[in-house]
Structures are given as structure tokens and as C-alpha cells.
Amino acid sequence: MSKEFLSAKDKLFEVKSTLNISGNLVSLDEPQVMGILNITPDSFYAESRVNQETAILKKAHQMVKAGAFILDIGGYSTRPGADDISEEEETKRVTDAINLVRSKFPEVLISVDTFRSSVAKHAIESGANIINDVSGGNLDSNMFETVAQLNVPYILMHMRGTPQTMKSLNQYDDLLIDIGKELAIKCNELKQRGVSDIIIDPGFGFAKSISQNYKLLQKLSYLKRLGYPLLAGLSRKSMIYKTLNIEPQDALNGTTALNMIALQNGASLLRVHDVKEAHETIKLFKALNT
Known part of the structure; x- marks a missing residue:
């Protein structure tokens, strides 16, 4: 795939626009919003942190009402230099929140933001629908097999190293080609394991300098040749x-x-802290393109 990926520079690519979630086809023909629900005490944006039941439900209600297509629940901060926490603590944070949100909002789609396969498994069993892995499988060798066994959509993000080391790993021969090749290899591995519902996240801010982030955003459509929908996680980043x-x-x-x-x-997806504003942005984008 990587050779084909690199050679077809001027070709139009067909991008998968549906996700199979529990036997139901969910369309991404129109862009959608993913709302961030951080069950952490140390995420970089303080106002996104919620850890009490009342606060979690209030934030979830605000996001659903404002038009969130997916609620992304995470219990481990991946900001640069973030503290490590145990799998047990992360599992408790996310499963408690998922059970709570699912009990009040049974129809909303939920993704679990984790790079640990055991946390992902417990989260799916608790009612999450999607696995959002910032490490793209780098930090847990069992992640891809777990995704295949669970048969759920997988958000594959590009990152190098760990949240603690990634800032020093932003050397690329060619930014777009290198990122594309690294993602293509992983898409192939997932496909070989039977995973077909993949969303690509280029990983803004992860093993990339500020100037590299802007180049990546400017050329984001380059990654559409992978054949999967793209997620942009730009919200309030450095x-x-x-x-x-x-x-x-x-x-x-x-x-x-x-x-x-x-x-x-x-x-196709905007991962944001501010759902209302992102939803309005999509409305204006659609008005520009009708």
C-alpha cells in the first residue's frame, strides 16, 4: 500500500464514508463533531476537565444538545510531559464515566480515548462504540488484535514515541510522505487483521513542531489517499x-x-472542546459548498 500511496499523486481517491457500529451503518458523508470529555485532573485545557458525576453529566448534556456526534471519553492526559497513571486508575475513570453517560444518553456514540488495549476492552464492554488511540498502536502491541476481536471502529493517530518523549521525535525527511507511509503501514496491518472501519488522525501536536503542524493542516487532503475518513484534532492546541x-x-x-x-x-470529524462553535462552523462550511 505504501508504494501505491506514494505513486498516485494526481489520482482521485475514494474515501470510505461509513462506519459499521454494532451492525448499523453510520454515515460520515457530512462532517461531524466529536466532543472531548476529559476525566482527568491534568489535561492541558483546564475547563475541559470533569471528574464528578454531576459535572460529567452536565458537560455531556451540553455537548449532545449542541450537536455532538460522538463523545470522546479519556482518562489519561496525553499533553506533553503528562504524568503516567496505572491501567487500573485509567480503566476506573473511563468505565465509570461511560456507564454514567450511557445511562443518561443511550443513543449517543461514545469513543474511548486510550492507548492501552485492556482499557479499550473494558470501555467497549461498558458501552463505548469506538477506540481512539493516540499512539496508533505504538504503545501497546496488543491493541490492533484487540480492535479486531472487538470488531469496532478504530481511530488511528500518527504519533512517535510517548507523550513524555514525542517532542524530540519530530525529524522527518519529508513530513507528508513520512507520515503517510507510517500510517499506510498500520492501515495495512489493521486490514490484514480484518479491521475495515478506520479513521485517520494526523496527530496535530504529536511529534510535530508548530511549523510542521501548519504544513500538515495546509496539505491535509494528501492523507485522503489512504482511503479513510480524516479526523482533525486542533482544539485549543499550542x-x-x-x-x-x-x-x-x-x-x-x-x-x-x-x-x-x-x-x-x-x-470528516472535528474533535473539539467547544461543540456548539464547531457545529456552527460545519453549518457554514456546508452553506459554502451547496
Whole structure:
């Protein structure tokens, strides 16, 4: 696949636009919003952290009401330099939250944000529908087999190293080609294991400098040749607030601007802290393209 990926530069690629979730086909023909629900005490954006039942349900209700297609529940902060926590603690955080959200919002799609296969398995058994792995299988050799056994959609993100070491691993011969090849190899491995429902996340901010992030966003459509829908996770990241010399809490306007660019360059999912604003951005994008 990697050879084909590199040689077909001027070819139009057919991108898969449906996900099979528990036997139901879910369409991504139109862009959708994934709302971030951090069950952590140390995620980089303080206002996204919730860990009490009332706060979790309030945030989930706000996101669902605002148009979230998926709620992404994570119990391990992957910001640069984040503290490590045990599998047991991460499992408890996410499964408690999933059970709580599922009891109140039975129809909403839930993804579990984890790089640990055991946490992913417990989360799916607790009612999650999708596995969102920031490591792309790098940090747990059992992840791909677990995804295949569970038969659920998988969000494959590009990252090098760990959240603790990734900042030093951003040397590329050619940014787009290298990222594309690394993702293509993993798509092949997943396909060989019988996993067909894959979403590609290019991993903004993960083993990439600020300038590399902007180049990747500018050329995001290049990754459509992998044949899978693209997710853009730009929300309030350092590429925005460091460029603007502001704090994450002030980076909504910048997030909205870059989300529109991501949509124009082929993103099917926006992973965000601010669902209402992202949903409005999609509405305007659709108005521009009707």
C-alpha cells in the first residue's frame, strides 16, 4: 500500500464514508463533531476537565444538545510531559464515566480515548462504540488484535514515541510522505487483521513542531489517499495559542479558524472542546459548498 500511496499523486481517491457500529451503518458523508470529555485532573485545557458525576453529566448534556456526534471519553492526559497513571486508575475513570453517560444518553456514540488495549476492552464492554488511540498502536502491541476481536471502529493517530518523549521525535525527511507511509503501514496491518472501519488522525501536536503542524493542516487532503475518513484534532492546541501568544482558554477563535481550514481540506470529524462553535462552523462550511 505504501508504494501505491506514494505513486498516485494526481489520482482521485475514494474515501470510505461509513462506519459499521454494532451492525448499523453510520454515515460520515457530512462532517461531524466529536466532543472531548476529559476525566482527568491534568489535561492541558483546564475547563475541559470533569471528574464528578454531576459535572460529567452536565458537560455531556451540553455537548449532545449542541450537536455532538460522538463523545470522546479519556482518562489519561496525553499533553506533553503528562504524568503516567496505572491501567487500573485509567480503566476506573473511563468505565465509570461511560456507564454514567450511557445511562443518561443511550443513543449517543461514545469513543474511548486510550492507548492501552485492556482499557479499550473494558470501555467497549461498558458501552463505548469506538477506540481512539493516540499512539496508533505504538504503545501497546496488543491493541490492533484487540480492535479486531472487538470488531469496532478504530481511530488511528500518527504519533512517535510517548507523550513524555514525542517532542524530540519530530525529524522527518519529508513530513507528508513520512507520515503517510507510517500510517499506510498500520492501515495495512489493521486490514490484514480484518479491521475495515478506520479513521485517520494526523496527530496535530504529536511529534510535530508548530511549523510542521501548519504544513500538515495546509496539505491535509494528501492523507485522503489512504482511503479513510480524516479526523482533525486542533482544539485549543499550542499551535494556536503559542502562535497567537495567548492561553488555551483564549484560543476558541483560533480553533474555529483552523477547523474551517481542516474542513476545506477534507476533514470528516472535528474533535473539539467547544461543540456548539464547531457545529456552527460545519453549518457554514456546508452553506459554502451547496
